[in-house]
Amino acid sequence: MTVSAAPAEAILEESRGRRRRRMRGTSEARAYGLGAITAVYLLWALVPVAITVLFSFNEGRSRSTWQGFSLRWYTWDPTGSVLNDESIRNALSYTVLLAVLATIITVPIGVLFALALDRWRGRLPQGANFLALITFVIPEIALAIGLLFMVTYLATPFGLGTWAQVVGLVTFQLSYPIVICRARLLTIGSHYEEAARDLGASALGAVRRIILPMLFPAILVSAILVFADVLDDFVIVRYLSSDASTETTSMRIYQTARAAPTPALNAMATIILVVSALVIVLGWLAYRRWTRKQGESTDVSSLASTL
């Protein structure tokens, strides 16, 4: 038996090898096919935006006929440029202000809640966590209208305008730091904290000196996500705005995109895009520096999977 098994195995191996080779051929073809689809998708996803950016540098008033390169709609047009149109300038600075305020409030509340949730078992925190996750998937319009009604029909200490907008944004964004920090806390585990406690640290001291530094990358990522997401927010910001002084760039695009705007609108959108990109790139560099120092693996996919 053993004598005849050897050639049989050889034959099996041979045919398997042949199949592997043939498969490698089809697999390569498949890779190219899928690669082509991916390339077409990326072109479709990004070229329209690139064209919008390009036309913000148009010399003339058109957003579809190229009339030469100029910074007219950014700087020197006497009335219509971003620099000289006060309402555009206000919309830009106000959008950034809202993003800063919302991030400053959302991240600490969410991080503390994630810390508490990791250690405090019970129905109350579990229920609160469930509600926080619901705010992540509930249509934004529900949060916005709820707050609009509350501010309108209940005596709240703030009216429509900046604070109503910030409150709505924080509620909507709260799930980001909670989810991201909880995932990170689960991987950190409890032994570092226990070691610190054994060495005589208080509970608060262990959190402050051991857990918070280890949590820092997750805090950073959630801050970047919240900031970038608030820059682009539309529904909450619009329903809870009071007047022209609380108008954001997204509201401005919504109101004027169909009313024959000039390339200044493209310029304004481009500036927000650049601010967003800057924050993400700077944040990403800081994240990499920090995690490298801690000797952890970092790649884009580990970040993407936390999303």
Place this chain on the structure above:
Amino acid sequence: MGDRSTRFLWPILGLPAMVWIALFFLIPLYVVFCVAFGTVDPIFRSPVPIWNPLEWQFTQVEVVWDRLFGPDNFYLPAVLRTLLYVAIAVVACLIIAFPVAYFTARYAGNYRGLVLALLVAPFFISYMMRMLAWINLLQPDGLVNTIITLGGVVPLDINWLSGNPYVVVMGLIYGYVPYMLLPLFAALDRISPSLIEAARDLGASGFDLFRRVILPMSLPGIVAGTLLISLPMMGDYFTSDLLSKSPNTAMIGNLINLSIVAPGQAGQAGTLLILVLLVLLIPMVLYTRSNARAEVRS
């Protein structure tokens, strides 16, 4: 040692978020019910919320019900249209996102980081800007018409931006497909290459491999992506407003938005919103539960 301090430490840390969620999530939702089940001031046409649930009235609900299913059912087309648009957009997003995510997870090789960064990019480009991009392309003298008419040679005058359902659905797909891509990628990325190799060695053809290994294993990603895009689409009104502006492509979100803007119709807006939330309640809970389970497993 220190047991008394720790017993209160964690609840204190968790308190701000819990107070916040109660004040600014639960109470606003309750107010929506009070407005929807309230009355309207006969003179000023302003809504009068009823705070006591025992005194709730359902006149607004009757109005909305009549407009949905009564003889004058002008809400119904928008509701059916929303379901149709969302269904088409979700299927299209799946068809687009699956090969792209599969390529990125398995074949991108050295370009993986770059491709992923490009896939994530639309997340950080404002939705409004991406719609503005298509308005620019599709306007009467835009690039799309220039290409179709070969620079004005062919006498065609297509107005894409007023009531064209295909444009609105395309806008939805364009706007939401990135949110389908990431959960799909995460699910596909988790499939171990040796598993695919094993299926191959056992003689699975390409189609078998897809149907019996890859598809079942990516199911959590498909479900997550589907929920993640269909839930916000149900409340979307700006896509239709920006790309069509016509009642012929109005969705439920547009009905709600218009009732909010119109005087005296806040109660109807609230009722419509509650209807949407009721329909979405099960998918929302499903999504949240499955996320919590995934968290426990990891």
